[in-house]
Amino acid sequence: MQRIQSRASFEGEFELPGDKSITHRAIMLSSGADGETTITNALMGEDCVSTCRCMRSLGAEIDVDGTTLRVRGTPRFRRGRELNCGNSGTTIRLLTGYVAGKMIDAKLYGDESLSVRPMKRVAEPLALLGANVTTTDGHAPVFVSPTALHGADVELQISSAQVKSAVLLAGLSADGVTTVTEPVKSRDHTERMLQAMGANLTVDGTKVTIQRSELRAMDVCVPSDVSSAAYFMALGALKGKTLCKNVGINPTRTGILTAFDRLGVKYSLLNHRVSAGEETADILVERSDMRGLELTAKDVPSMIDELPLVALLCAFADGESRITGAKELRVKESDRIRTTAELINNIGGDCQETPDGFIIRGKKKLVGGNVDSYLDHRIAMTAAVGLIATENGGNIARPECCAISFPDFFEKLGMKLY
Numbered sequence: 001m002q003r004i005q006s007r008a009s010f011e012g013e014f015e016l017p018g019d020k021s022i023t024h025r026a027i028m029l030s031s032g033a034d035g036e037t038t039i040t041n042a043l044m045g046e047d048c049v050s051t052c053r054c055m056r057s058l059g060a061e062i063d064v065d066g067t068t069l070r071v072r073g074t075p076r077f078r079r080g081r082e083l084n085c086g087n088s089g090t091t092i093r094l095l096t097g098y099v100a101g102k103m104i105d106a107k108l109y110g111d112e113s114l115s116v117r118p119m120k121r122v123a124e125p126l127a128l129l130g131a132n133v134t135t136t137d138g139h140a141p142v143f144v145s146p147t148a149l150h151g152a153d154v155e156l157q158i159s160s161a162q163v164k165s166a167v168l169l170a171g172l173s174a175d176g177v178t179t180v181t182e183p184v185k186s187r188d189h190t191e192r193m194l195q196a197m198g199a200n201l202t203v204d205g206t207k208v209t210i211q212r213s214e215l216r217a218m219d220v221c222v223p224s225d226v227s228s229a230a231y232f233m234a235l236g237a238l239k240g241k242t243l244c245k246n247v248g249i250n251p252t253r254t255g256i257l258t259a260f261d262r263l264g265v266k267y268s269l270l271n272h273r274v275s276a277g278e279e280t281a282d283i284l285v286e287r288s289d290m291r292g293l294e295l296t297a298k299d300v301p302s303m304i305d306e307l308p309l310v311a312l313l314c315a316f317a318d319g320e321s322r323i324t325g326a327k328e329l330r331v332k333e334s335d336r337i338r339t340t341a342e343l344i345n346n347i348g349g350d351c352q353e354t355p356d357g358f359i360i361r362g363k364k365k366l367v368g369g370n371v372d373s374y375l376d377h378r379i380a381m382t383a384a385v386g387l388i389a390t391e392n393g394g395n396i397a398r399p400e401c402c403a404i405s406f407p408d409f410f411e412k413l414g415m416k417l418y
């Protein structure tokens with residue numbers, strides 16, 4: 001149980017951990033490339049540790065020195081491996097596609113939470129390329145058997161970077177041309193990294209085309225994760241002034257800034273840079289009087305992991321907010337529509353669940369209270385931000401799950417995790 005004191009103000013400069021999505025992809029792709037790669041500012045949260053474990057099992061050599069990784073890749077993966085993906089949806093979904101093209105058999109599995117998350121969404125599009133992927137009643141464990149893949153046109157019904165990436169990683173080994181189209185563009189780190197590593201890949205709006213390619217090793221410097229920075233940016237908006245340094249601002253990830261615009265949050269981007277095909281900036285956020293907002297399906301993919309936090313900000317805003325088109329939240333590490341609404345209501349807010357989102361009546365001042373993380377890292381961190389901004393603070397049960405994406409989150413807040 002973590003006690004969170006309310007604070008009159010919150011100010012500071014923060015260096016946040018490396019981007020989780022980019023770290024996963026850098027480890028996976030360098031593990032399948034011929035040659036040696038150095039990855040700097042890698043996130044060594046539990047999810048990326050799961051990816052390292054799987055890639056080592058497939059034959060890559062990975063040395064870890066703090067946040068620097070040295071990877072010696074192998075284009076030929078070992079057969080017959082049992083790949084433990086832990087809690088990580090990105091690991092199991094991307095790797096299913098990657099392994100499916102490697103003419104090997106493998107079993108991919110994970111923890112209790114991962115075992116109830118939908119896996120047909122990758123098995124079905126991969127089958128269009130001829131892949132032999134079977135699920136366990138639509139879930140993990142997932143079994144891959146060796147088959148030669150052929151190119152196909154895949155039209156996704158949902159916008160999901162994990163599913164899109166699984167198809168692209170399979171398409172790397174398929175004969176002919178593979179295309180993937182999604183309704184709204186999701187994060188495009190896979191596309192950017194594959195292009196930088198020499199893959200034959202083109203992007204036209206929401207359609208990505210890939211052909212069989214070999215990858216060449218390429219060093220990667222990972223920007224800080226905007227999804228982790230978002231908690232500190234929100235604290236700036238609620239309680240003072242924060243500066244988050246060197247944050248990735250890939251436009252497929254910065255929906256939080258769209259939400260800030262609609263809420264009326266004051267922020268600025270400083271020190272624009274580009275590193276390994278990804279833009280970064282320092283983000284300064286100042287205390288702001290917020291108003292209610294409206295978000296719909298087209299807004300969702302670029303802020304999918306920040307939506308619990310955005311809903312929380314709405315609870316502190318003046319007026320009503322409506323978020324729709326976010327049904328995907330129901331199949332994350334927890335059912336984030338239910339867990340976010342419970343969190344907000346338990347700390348004195350007014351959040352109503354809808355089938356695909358929330359209606360939040362802003363109260364400006366919330367009293368505080370006790371909440372559970374539901375073993376979901378993003379709910380734990382959203383709860384900490386919320387409680388700091390309440391009148392009386394409160395307690396978070398099972399907060400240590402923040403280690404999935406942000407191991408020193410509570411230390412960065414100036415707290416010891418008990």
Ligand code: S3P
Pocket residue numbers: 020021024090159160161162163165186187304305328
């Ligand atoms: C991720 C994609 C998103 C996101 C997850 C990371 C990725 O999932 O929620 O935290 O790295 O590709 P979906 O693609 O299922 O929306």
